[in-house]
Amino acid sequence: MKLSIESIKNEKDSWKLADVTLPTFDLETVISNTKANPTWVHFGAGNIFRGFIARLQHDLLCSGKANTGIVAVDTFDYDIIDKIYKDYDNLTLLVLMKADGTLEKSIVASVTESLKGDSKDASSMNRLKEIFCNPELQMVSFTITEKGYALTNIDGNYLPVVHEDIANGPKNAKHAMSIVASLLYERYQSTKAPIALVSMDNCSHNGDKLKSSIITISKEWQNKGFVDQDFIAYLEDDSKVSFPWSMIDKITPRPSEFVQKHLEECGIEDMAPVLTSKNTFIAPFVNAEVTQYLVIEDKFPNGRPPLELAGVYFTDRDTVNNTERMKVTTCLNPLHTALAVYGCLLGYTSIASEMKDPQLKSLVEKIGYNEGMAVVVDPKIINPMDFINEVINERLPNPFIPDAPQRIATDTSQKIAIRFGETIKSYAEREDLNPADLTYIPLALAGWCRYLMAIDDEGNPMELSSDPMLPELTAALKSVEFGNPSSYKGQLKSILSNPVLFGINLYEVGLGDKVENLFLELISGKGAVRKTLMKYLD
Ligand SMILES: NC(=O)c1ccc[n+]([C@@H]2O[C@H](COP(=O)([O-])OP(=O)(O)OC[C@H]3O[C@@H](n4cnc5c(N)ncnc54)[C@H](O)[C@@H]3O)[C@@H](O)[C@H]2O)c1
Numbered sequence: 001m002k003l004s005i006e007s008i009k010n011e012k013d014s015w016k017l018a019d020v021t022l023p024t025f026d027l028e029t030v031i032s033n034t035k036a037n038p039t040w041v042h043f044g045a046g047n048i049f050r051g052f053i054a055r056l057q058h059d060l061l062c063s064g065k066a067n068t069g070i071v072a073v074d075t076f077d078y079d080i081i082d083k084i085y086k087d088y089d090n091l092t093l094l095v096l097m098k099a100d101g102t103l104e105k106s107i108v109a110s111v112t113e114s115l116k117g118d119s120k121d122a123s124s125m126n127r128l129k130e131i132f133c134n135p136e137l138q139m140v141s142f143t144i145t146e147k148g149y150a151l152t153n154i155d156g157n158y159l160p161v162v163h164e165d166i167a168n169g170p171k172n173a174k175h176a177m178s179i180v181a182s183l184l185y186e187r188y189q190s191t192k193a194p195i196a197l198v199s200m201d202n203c204s205h206n207g208d209k210l211k212s213s214i215i216t217i218s219k220e221w222q223n224k225g226f227v228d229q230d231f232i233a234y235l236e237d238d239s240k241v242s243f244p245w246s247m248i249d250k251i252t253p254r255p256s257e258f259v260q261k262h263l264e265e266c267g268i269e270d271m272a273p274v275l276t277s278k279n280t281f282i283a284p285f286v287n288a289e290v291t292q293y294l295v296i297e298d299k300f301p302n303g304r305p306p307l308e309l310a311g312v313y314f315t316d317r318d319t320v321n322n323t324e325r326m327k328v329t330t331c332l333n334p335l336h337t338a339l340a341v342y343g344c345l346l347g348y349t350s351i352a353s354e355m356k357d358p359q360l361k362s363l364v365e366k367i368g369y370n371e372g373m374a375v376v377v378d379p380k381i382i383n384p385m386d387f388i389n390e391v392i393n394e395r396l397p398n399p400f401i402p403d404a405p406q407r408i409a410t411d412t413s414q415k416i417a418i419r420f421g422e423t424i425k426s427y428a429e430r431e432d433l434n435p436a437d438l439t440y441i442p443l444a445l446a447g448w449c450r451y452l453m454a455i456d457d458e459g460n461p462m463e464l465s466s467d468p469m470l471p472e473l474t475a476a477l478k479s480v481e482f483g484n485p486s487s488y489k490g491q492l493k494s495i496l497s498n499p500v501l502f503g504i505n506l507y508e509v510g511l512g513d514k515v516e517n518l519f520l521e522l523i524s525g526k527g528a529v530r531k532t533l534m535k536y537l538d
């Protein structure tokens with residue numbers, strides 16, 4: 001059987017035999033409700049959206065607590081829409097991987113339409129404009145990766161595409177932020193109805209990041225006379241346009257071959273993953289862990305779906321901030337990035353296997369328990385110690401979650417300021433703490449610099465995961481020779497002093513020299529990465 005609306009309608013018994021739970025709502029009614037009155041649009045139609053966010057609305061639909069679905073949009077990777085959404089009637093086969101190795105399979109059917117945010121695709125863009133002009137639209141959510149919000153490059157100058165969008169005005173916008181700003185301009189011109197824009201990416205203060213990028217573009221358009229001051233006032237009035245903060249957590253790895261095989265053995269056809277031209281690893285199915293947390297600031301000026309009934313926490317901004325800092329800057333994501341860079345250097349392809357490596361396990365324990373926890377604020381709704389214990393003892397070592405350091409190493413330049421810089425800044429702000437006393441966070445940062453040399457610990461060439469800043473970063477390190485520390489003549493200084501990368505100039509807080517010295521140890525020859533880890537962690 002195939003993943004299609006036709007099949008889930010007509011081959012119910014076969015799906016049951018394959019142990020796949022089917023939607024219990026009337027799909028055609030929900031599709032037509034959403035066509036007429038769309039309430040929720042999501043930008044960034046990738047794995048976490050399909051495996052977590054879409055499932056929440058699906059659950060509300062199944063329990064009769066909602067009657068519209070989600071419109072999924074991609075402004076960046078159109079292959080996802082063509083090959084994964086359109087070809088499978090917007091359905092997702094979700095496979096949750098339990099700690100005992102069993103797989104829980106279901107079909108998520110809450111996505112009723114999938115569109116390309118592509119100025120060359122007039123029909124998609126017209127439909128998007130129509131949706132944004134509909135006063136029923138309540139929320140627009142985002143999982144477009146950290147780099148999706150960035151308007152500037154490593155030097156703080158606008159990216160070429162942003163320059164173009166500013167010059168061209170709201171028509172023909174290309175960057176995700178300009179596309180959204182142009183759609184908001186349509187809404188402003190037509191109904192001025194309120195709306196919430198909810199970033200669900202792993203960025204600190206993600207709502208502010210989204211707001212700042214949208215307002216920056218809009219103000220540039222105002223300077224050029226494309227939009228009026230009242231549009232800016234509309235965006236800045238949070239009773240009209242709100243940008244709630246959020247914290248999202250569910251380890252959602254790239255599609256695994258093991259899961260693909262299992263599904264094919266169950267008789268489900270065409271399950272092969274796709275690596276798109278934009279480097280997205282995606283499949284008709286999504287494999288993810290069971291654990292999940294979503295905490296959202298409750299600021300929805302046009303109402304929202306009752307997602308609390310699907311397990312989402314709605315709370316105030318401070319609580320979201322504290323949960324987000326706990327997860328993204330201390331208890332999960334910094335540990336992930338440390339495992340990512342050292343895992344790649346040491347030839348690992350599995351996070352769970354890395355957790356069996358005594359030095360790597362110790363590294364994440366020291367970063368989390370010893371260094372990060374010192375500045376964590378208890379968010380009250382989730383206990384930080386319980387959370388980190390679950391991450392270190394259950395989630396990361398779970399052998400059934402097929403996560404790889406190579407996935408997590410993607411776009412590290414966009415994440416390092418959030419994952420480590422925030423803790424360093426907190427140390428700098430505290431009277432009783434000194435960033436220069438940190439050891440394991442600098443070891444992770446030096447590991448990333450060593451990773452950028454694209455040579456593994458055996459001295460073999462190593463493929464780097466994609467990252468928009470790789471060209472500049474690898475060029476800066478080009479003259480550093482593996483096995484020859486004397487070739488190091490301060491090539492890291494421009495990197496380590498760049499607040500765009502670390503959120504702070506590392507030399508100003510006494511960490512620049514420390515990272516340089518650790519880097520020298522890590523480049524000293526074959527096996528130097530392992531030797532350095534043993535020196536600091538055994
Ligand atoms: N996968 C997880 O475990 C997980 C968990 C929590 C949060 N997140 C957040 O979600 C984000 C996406 O994760 P995913 O697993 O869906 O990744 P993915 O690779 O499956 O999908 C990435 C999505 O982002 C879009 N995108 C990428 N670069 C963009 C750009 N420059 N402009 C606009 N859109 C862009 C892609 O088109 C795609 O839709 C992460 O970066 C993270 O912030 C992921």
Ligand SMILES: O=P(O)(O)OC[C@@H](O)[C@@H](O)[C@H](O)[C@H](O)CO
Nearest residue numbers: 202248249250251252333336408
């Ligand atoms: O998704 P990214 O690229 O921000 O980061 C990679 C992982 O650290 C991340 O996806 C985690 O799996 C996730 O944050 C867990 O909730």
